[in-house]
Structure formats: structure tokens, C-alpha cells
Amino acid sequence: MAVAESMAPLQPDDSHFDPNPVGPAPSPASSRLPEGGEPTHPSEPKPAEARGILTQAVGIRAQHLSRVYGSGDVTTVALSEVSLEIAPGEFVCITGPSGCGKSTLLHLLGGLDRPSSGTIHAAGLPLSQLGPAALEDYRLQRVGTVFQFFNLIGSLTAQENVELPMTLAGVPPVQRGERGRWLLSLMGLDHRAAFLPGQLSGGEQQRVAMARALANQPGLILADEPTGNLDSMGGEQIISLLRELHRRGMTVIMVTHDPEVARYADRVIRLRDGRVVADSGGDRQTARAPVPAPPVTRLQPRDALLMGLEESGRRPTRTLRTATGAVLGIALAALILSIRGASMGRGLAFLAFVALIIAGFGIVNTMLTTVVDRTREIGVLKALGARTQDVALLFVAESTLIGVSTAVLGPVLAVILSRVGGLIAGGRFFDMSPWVIVASVFLALALSLFSGVLPALRASALDPIRALRTE
Ligand code: ADP
Secondary structure: OHHHOOOHHHOOOHHHOOOOOOOOOOOOHHHHOOOOOOOOOOOOOOHHHHHOOOOOOOOEEEEEEEEEEEEOOEEEEEEEEEEEEEOOOOEEEEEOOOOOOHHHHHHHHOOOOOOOEEEEEEOOEEHHHOOHHHHHHHHHHHEEEEOOOOOOOOOOOHHHHHHHHHHHOOOOHHHHHHHHHHHHHHOOOHHHOOOOHHHOOHHHHHHHHHHHHOOOOOOEEEEEOOOOOOOHHHHHHHHHHHHHHHHOOOEEEEEOOOHHHHOOOOEEEEEEOOEEEEEOOOOOOOOOOOOOOOOOOOOOHHHHHHHHHHHHHHOHHHHHHHHHHHHHHHHHHHHHHOEOOHHHOHHHHHHHHHHHHHHHHHHHHHHHHHHHHOHHHHHHHHHHOOOHHHHHHHHHHHOHHHHHHHHHHHHHHHHHHHHHHHHHHOOOOEOOOHHHHHHHHHHHHHHHHHHHHHHHHHHHOOOHHHHHHOO
């Protein structure tokens, strides 16, 4: 197939390769990364690199799964009494007409949603009984997801997109940089590392998404109509990649309604009206007990802060507009408080309070608009395994630049205005004491933190599936 050229490093002599190495449990993600960067010769990849693609393949057992949406009289039965077993290393295609429950099943298997009844075990974990944190760890460590519409983060480069799941897993920058470059090179995209998704073709974007799906060495790839938005060559490349991963031992579950695409899988499960109506396989059993995933480090505050600052920097006009409003609000509040005798006047204190509220409203408004604009992005972050608090942290971090600039520039502007006002009024009309300056610095920091928290809570509370369906 056409991808063979770019996939050369992914075609090793399989005699070296054991996808489920028996022995001690794998070390944490950060130390499992390949030591080297590029293979010395495309046809001779080092075994360590081959093993670096995945950890133990995931096996799945679903019993009597049902998923009912809605409540009361208005309910939709998306899945009904679905029972199936997928052995580690199988390449399974879920097919059926639109609305038959394919995506719902995929979301349940990926730990993005919970069944209304029935049980799912994946990698030995009882998904249907896990708490939110354990389910987020499962998504981050075990599952790599590929979407029909790629769902790359538009403001991040190809390299940064591939690194994102590793950032969420707390992998140190040098290691995630190395692994990101290596995965992009496996996809034949080294020369596109610094490109934004909008500068890439559909096929290239989907290959970046494949590299991202492999970032944390998953044991299960879930692909939802991965060829649905590609031309035939791009589609062939993605199927070829999925087959290659399967050949290396990974469990691959792909949803498609295209029979041409479905024939590449070893086993086809057909759904209709939320039920399994045909299954061409399913007699393979889980061969060995799953190895527990190592403890995961998770998003570091320093990385969250950097990402937040970069995001503010990528939208300079918005950041500048909001910061200007907040700076003016703080300066005005400080100015009012420094009017001679202001400490006595409740009216003036009230005016200062109003100025602060207006400054805070500006930040809240901008950040809430950001949450709405980036709903889908938040869904993607959660699908990749971001925890609720990670999403909140990223949004709080984004308001940091506005907060710090307000804390510095607000008091400076207040001092300048008080001097100018004093000159114009011809006397000491303002009494800008050091206490008012210190208080306005703290007020600015508290205000921006508070104004950042509200949108952050809103973002982190979004339902990932709804967020993913947002256009
Ligand atoms: P497919 O992927 O096969 O097209 P889905 O799994 O997306 O099907 O949907 C199965 C059924 O569940 C459809 O009838 C769909 O309208 C319904 N459905 C999916 N998600 C929701 C939701 N969040 N709320 C209500 N109904 C939903």
C-alpha cells in the first residue's frame, strides 16, 4: 500500500518483537520511552523502539450492555443487551447503519461513558464500576483514540499535539519531545512537526492523530470512522497503519459503516438498533492475566502554566483587550481609594468596588467565551484522558497572564494618573499611599484568580461526549 514507504520504520522483523513482554510490570510511562530517536536504518529498527509503540494489548469482556439516553417518556435505547468478548490483539470492526449504536459502544469500551446496565471489563479493570479518576487513568494509559474529524488541537503544532497525552501523563519535556519526534517519524511526518493542523492535508492530520494515539503506549486503539473524512489514498494509509499496529499485537477496534473498509478487519461485528445481529468471530479467549498499569504522574502545574501562557500568547488581541479592561478597572479602583479622605467616604469605597467588579466581569466574560469556543477541544482533552482538575488547571493558567499584567500595570497606571490628576487639580488631590498600591496588587491577583476559576469549573464540568459532538 501507499503508506509502506513512510511506514518503513514500522515494519520490523517480528522475531524481535513481543507485544506482551512477559516479566516484570512495565515501568512508568516516562521511563518506558525509547532511548534513541530515529532508527539507524529504516529496515532495522531497534527492538526497544518496536516495543516502545505499545504495552500489553487490552482484552475486553462486555456483558449485557445497555445504554439508554434521556429520561421519563423521552428515551432512546442506543444499545440493548450487547455481550461480546474481544481478545487482546484482535482487529475488530464494528459496523451497521447510522444510529445503530456504534459510537455509543465505542465510547463505553473507551471509558468515556458508562452503561445504563451491564458490565464491561477491559485490561482486567471493571470499567462500569470504576470511579472517575480510575476511568481517566484507563483512558490516558490504555486507550489511544482516533476520530473521524481528526480532532487535533488547532493552535498546537503537529509535534505539540502528539506530545499532549504525554504532557497530561506528566512525562518530562525532553522525553516527550523525543518520543513525539520519533512517533511522527514513524508516520513519515518528521518534516511536518512544526506545522499547525490547518497547514496539513486530511491524511497528514489523521496520521498526526495516529501518532498522538500512540503517545502513551496504549494497548487498545479505538478508531471512530477514521477514514470517513479522507480521500481513498489517505484512507488506505490509515487502514494500513491500523493493520500494522494489529500485526504488532495491539487490539484495534474500528467503527465504520463502509463495507470496503470493514473487510480489512479480521472480525466484523454488525449492529442494528443497538443489538449485535452478526459476529464473524469471537471465539478467541484472553490468553494471559493483564499486567496492572503503573502509577501515572499526571499533568504538572508547571506544564499547565506554560500551556496556559502559550495559549494566551496565541490570542494576543483577546489577551490585550481583556488585560486592558482589567488594568483600567484596578487603576480606577486604586485611584478612587486614594482620593483624600476616601477612607471616610462609603460612597467612594462603593465606587471602587464597582470598578473592581467591572474589571472582573471583563475577565470572566472573555474566559467564558473561550470555553464555548473551545468546547470540542475540551472534549478531546477528556477523551485523551485529561482529568477534570487538569482541564480546570489549564483554564486557570490561561487567566494567569491577564492576572499578572493587571497586578503590575494596574497600580502603575494608578500612580501615573494620580500624579497627572494632582498636577491638573493643582494640589495633592490624591494620596496614593503604599498600602493602596499593595492592596491593588493583591486585589488584581485575587480578582483574576477568582475570575479564572468560574470558567475553569464550567470547562471541567463539560460532558466529554456532548463536547465532542459540538460542531
Ligand atoms: P452510530 O454511531 O451508529 O451512528 P450512535 O451510537 O451515535 O450511533 O447513536 C445511537 C442512537 O443513540 C441514535 O439514535 C442517537 O440518536 C442516540 N444518541 C446518541 N447520543 C445521544 C445523546 N447524547 N442523547 C440522546 N440520544 C443519543
